Amino acid sequence: MSTVAFMTLGCKVNQFETETMEGLFKRAGYTIGKFDEPADAYVINTCSVTSLGDRKSRQIIRRAHRENPDAVIAVCGCYAQTAPEAIQSIEGVSVVLGTKERSRIVEYVEQAMREKTQVVNVTDVMQAKTFEDIPLYDMPERTRAFLKIEDGCENFCSYCIIPYARGPVKSRKPIHIREEAEKLVKAGFREIVLTGIHLGAYGRDLAPIALADGTMRKITLADACREVLAVGGLKRLRLGSLESLELSPELFELIRTDERFCAHLHLPLQAGSDQVLHDMNRHYDTAEFARLIENVEREVPGIAVSTDIIVGFPGETEELFADGLAFVERMNFSRMHVFPYSRRSGTPAAKRKDQIPEPVKKERVHRMQALADRKAREFHEQFLGRTMRVLFETTKDGITDGLTDNYIRVYTDSPVTSGELYEVHIEKLYKDGVWGQVV
Template structure:
């Protein structure tokens, strides 16, 4: 039997798909590319934006066209919040949400024996235990993502995720280390800890643990040469975590701290729990605690009620913050959220124009940040090769390209020489021995 799996959306979804792929391999299924004929198709959906919903539907229909006789199983955020819409798509046989994926192979094999659509979507609001699916196979990447938290209770007025994922659920620290050891044994040098609300890690556990404790658990494994964090809320950074980033050389000096809006009226409307002045103080504190840290962010433009003055204030605030990188999103209306019910929706052409202007600023700031490192020697973990050119990341998340001979998944000392594409071009100086980073 052959299974094909695909992911839409975030790094958390990507990790979850990889764990499900491992479950199928454990049961003897061969894994094939998603565009090939398979007996089972698994689509892990996204519902952060309306575009994610639409892409999810398109992928489901494409799988059905590829093999009309296949079992199509749909899981993830979109199927959690809109199971009726998923069930109505021709070819779908299994519908799961965001807390039943550990049983996906059993669900698929039951569908092979029974007729009709099997719906396993449950109520996530009462889910309080992290779905701890072990890693059974090597992800096909050079950086390994490790999910340690699920759920969110912030209820930002634009976001569907709390309704799709339920409350905060954390992986036990011992299990975090267990999975990190597996990834190290598979040869990964960098681990990225991810979660839906990563900064809330540990709040639900009986033991008094924090995200810093989870980080220490991973860093206790000598074979791990880099640790990076996914997205965090700036108000959740602790002195303990700052000290760990500052003192542990293997901890990447990069934090992704979502701003979402640079206008106080818009932040209040979004139900974000800070002001621009408070955010600026936090960023200044971050840079004081961890000198040289790269701070990237997310910004949403065109939120309901956002005026021209709000947007201009946001542009000016973002520029003052000097982020190393920004992800810019035009607001997307999500049915079921408070923001979707507002009557003062910003017209789509205005949202697009604002997104274009904010992205242009993001590009200029990224270029300025990259240029500040030209001429310096940095450590780069190389990832992908295309037409004789390989690219990878520094610990502060600058993408580096080279035409020198390197091996994907290995660390190299590289001199950054010039601005290039979305990062810089570099000259490789030496391979860094993973068993002894001081030896080349």
């Protein structure tokens, strides 16, 4: 029996796609091995959001070749899509796929094994119009299950390579979303997280549905949520990253009225300066973003809003960066992911002459991250003394951690079972979250 090992870089969408490929190999009779051990084949699902992702992808490919020079190494994902020639030239690479054709990866790996030749199938992703619907044939070993319902992005932010790697918006059909959700709940998952490259664009490419009065209505993310919430036995539904402008009244209604809908939204701000937002080709300004967040907090009290921030974008002066710090200071973010701007060849921002020096970007990351850490503590402090429901996940050295519905990580030494929900009294700040005892 052949052994295949996987390595995933990047986002939750990549993680989900790796899990679907693992299922395809298991179905074909393969054993899933560990990546740092000899295997007959290695599958590397790459990321290209930053130059660091590209570099890590190359390092991991070379590592797999050193582990077993005779193994078939299959490389797929965003970096393989945007730079297939660079991947092909790395010693040991046998299969190169992009962000399509993953449903045939077993076939391509076996072809490379049989013919001792390099197999390359990287097609024009801009011509991809339908969602690559690969069922989950094997269940991941986690308490939360990610369910990909959308692929592609058409926003073309000036710094981002992803639209070129993923192509236009492609949505999973609602009936298939429910079928996958039913499988996940039946397998014992308590929480499902809906993911996508541009999740809020879900449904734009699908045919509208006819209403009882004869009118037509577009399918939206709210419809996908209703499909999952209709599954009996589901305890929690959480959304992946959304654009703030895509928060619809229907979505608010579901979050507010269905207790299974997690009170947590990840809404990328990217910059707290109107000038920088304009240069990034983001389609809002800080005032509009602030109004949207105020509406979110009014509609769903206690909701957690996390965000992404990019610092050191081309042309970001010290004054513009200070504007960003001041804006973030006014917001009640529960968590912030801070990134230095990464120059991506082929994007408009990469062509600009006013690039920020690396030492300046590094220093700004530290300042923004210090603010992010303080904002997270302030958010957590609001819940000290309260009792909250926690879905526990992993145990190490007698301490188990898990998440509240508003994405606060809770640690405890109370006897609990991973994958189960408990009422927990929150006592104090601890590590990146809080400490509590089961009620």
